[in-house]
Amino acid sequence: MRFMMLMIPKGYESAGPGTMPDAAAVAAMMKFSESLQKAGVLLALDGLHPPSMGARVSFHGGRPSVVDGPFAEAKEVLGGYWMIQVRSKEEAIAWASRCPASENEVIEIRQVQEFEDFPPDVRKAAAGFPEMQARTGNR
Numbered sequence: 001m002r003f004m005m006l007m008i009p010k011g012y013e014s015a016g017p018g019t020m021p022d023a024a025a026v027a028a029m030m031k032f033s034e035s036l037q038k039a040g041v042l043l044a045l046d047g048l049h050p051p052s053m054g055a056r057v058s059f060h061g062g063r064p065s066v067v068d069g070p071f072a073e074a075k076e077v078l079g080g081y082w083m084i085q086v087r088s089k090e091e092a093i094a095w096a097s098r099c100p101a102s103e104n105e106v107i108e109i110r111q112v113q114e115f116e117d118f119p120p121d122v123r124k125a126a127a128g129f130p131e132m133q134a135r136t137g138n139r
Helices: 023-038 089-097 120-125 130-134
Strands: 002-009 042-047 055-060 063-068 080-085 105-111
Touching (some): 002 089
Antiparallel strands (some): 042 080
16 A cells, blocks of 8 residues: 655745755654665655745636745645555554654655556546556555
């Protein structure tokens, strides 16, 4: 099963462009990420620039509308993620619990929908994307 561990740092929603994390915090996170890698469960990881450097595209009446960040209504935003492949939600929670996160950080764990999770009509609609079908969620 694949899970995303989503890092949600409180206060990041109002961080200015170019805001960078503390080097000591990054070093601690890299040790944690290295432990995921050594265990063979890490598939990908990335940090994200603050929302002040992003944009949102919404679709009112089917038409795209673009708003540049920061986003006044944002209460929580992503700071980064790890994509892991483990045997269960409990194992994903165990890994997230080992993260050297600070008091102002929360990790949300979300299971990735695998191709075989979908009913036949959805699988048929996605048949043109063999990349989706090639992924296996089993470890």
